[in-house]
Amino acid sequence: MKANFATRVFEGPVQQRSARVWRQAHLTLLALMACLLLSWAAAKALIVRSDLARADAIAVLAGSATYLERTDWASRLFKEGRAPVIILTNDNVHGHWAVAQQRNPLLVELAAEELQRKGVPAEKIEVISETASNTHEEALRLREYAINHDLRSILIVTSSYHSRRALWTLRRVFKGSGIEIGLDTPGTGVQTPVPAAWWWHSSGWKIVPGEYMKIIYYRIKY
Numbered sequence: 001m002k003a004n005f006a007t008r009v010f011e012g013p014v015q016q017r018s019a020r021v022w023r024q025a026h027l028t029l030l031a032l033m034a035c036l037l038l039s040w041a042a043a044k045a046l047i048v049r050s051d052l053a054r055a056d057a058i059a060v061l062a063g064s065a066t067y068l069e070r071t072d073w074a075s076r077l078f079k080e081g082r083a084p085v086i087i088l089t090n091d092n093v094h095g096h097w098a099v100a101q102q103r104n105p106l107l108v109e110l111a112a113e114e115l116q117r118k119g120v121p122a123e124k125i126e127v128i129s130e131t132a133s134n135t136h137e138e139a140l141r142l143r144e145y146a147i148n149h150d151l152r153s154i155l156i157v158t159s160s161y162h163s164r165r166a167l168w169t170l171r172r173v174f175k176g177s178g179i180e181i182g183l184d185t186p187g188t189g190v191q192t193p194v195p196a197a198w199w200w201h202s203s204g205w206k207i208v209p210g211e212y213m214k215i216i217y218y219r220i221k222y
Contacts, residue, residue, distance in 0.1 A: 043195035043208050046161045052182020055155040057126075057146075058083040060111065061138055061166060062091035066159045066191045067111045073186035074157045075118035083155055085124050086115060087145065089138045092131040135166055136222055139173035146179050153180040159192055160185045161207050165215050172222060 058077055063070045074086050088111050094104040112125050128145050132138040146154060158166045167183045174181050188194045198204030 039199050039208075040195050042212070043161065043198050046164050046208065046211050047185065047188075047195070048164045048167055048183070049185060050167055050181065050183045052153060052155045052180065052184075053082070055083045055153040055180070055182060056151040057085045057087050057153075058155045058157060059087040059089065059142055061135065061156065061158040061162070062089045062093070062108060062132065063111075063159055063162075064091065064093050064107060067107055068114060069186045069190040069192070070157050070159060071111050071114040072118060072190075073184065075115055075120050077155065077157065077184065078120050078124070085126055086120060087126045087128060087142070087154075088112060088115075089128050089141055090131050091133065091138075135162070135169050136173070136218070139170045142170070143173050143177060143179070146174075147177065151179060153182070156181060156183040158183070158185060160188050161192060161211050165211060165218055168215075169218060169222065 058074050060067075060070050060074045077083065078086055088108050090106065090108040093107045095107050095110050096104065098105050108127055112122075112127060115125055116122055128141050130141050130144075132141050142154065145151075156166065156170060163183060163185045167181075170181050170183070192198075192207060193201040193204040198208050
């Protein structure tokens with residue numbers, strides 16, 4: 001009897017501690033799942049599209065390090081016959097040193113070369129010479145270009161996580177112009193991380209939270 005009583009007394013606190021550990025582990029797992037779900041939803045919320053079956057031109061927003069995915073997607077749309085010409089905006093950012101050219105070419109130059117490698121004829125590529133330092137300035141340059149060239153519709157190409165801010169900005173700038181704006185994006189996972197795992201990449205922490213900060217700034221400033 002004494003041995004059994006001692007065993008029960010000994011096992012009670014141990015079982016209680018074990019139950020607490022399991023509860024904490026369960027709550028931690030639930031919290032982790034909630035964070036993952038929230039991070040996925042936050043990334044997905046940044047991705048929008050505005051379909052435009054055909055336009056007078058495709059415009060590729062300057063994408064710095066992500067120009068490859070943008071030009072690839074633009075070339076696909078061009079080959080589908082969605083527009084007869086591709087316009088490139090210019091952020092005046094230089095790329096890496098090119099041995100053949102003995103200089104650091106502008107990224108807009110690299111984007112034009114990439115489009116040609118993808119099968120877009122050089123004469124079908126237009127570069128807006130006036131530089132733009134941000135999305136709002138790009139929208140202003142595009143509006144001016146569209147009016148001067150009598151364009152009635154433009155299909156914008158940009159990276160997925162940039163799409164919500166870009167579309168909001170473009171619609172605001174083009175309001176009252178009579179020019180229709182559409183927007184399409186390449187899929188994630190090429191030069192930008194997928195929504196389910198953006199937090200796993202250092203670039204993801206710059207892109208996703210950074211976009212929300214920029215959206216807030218744009219809503220206040222513009």
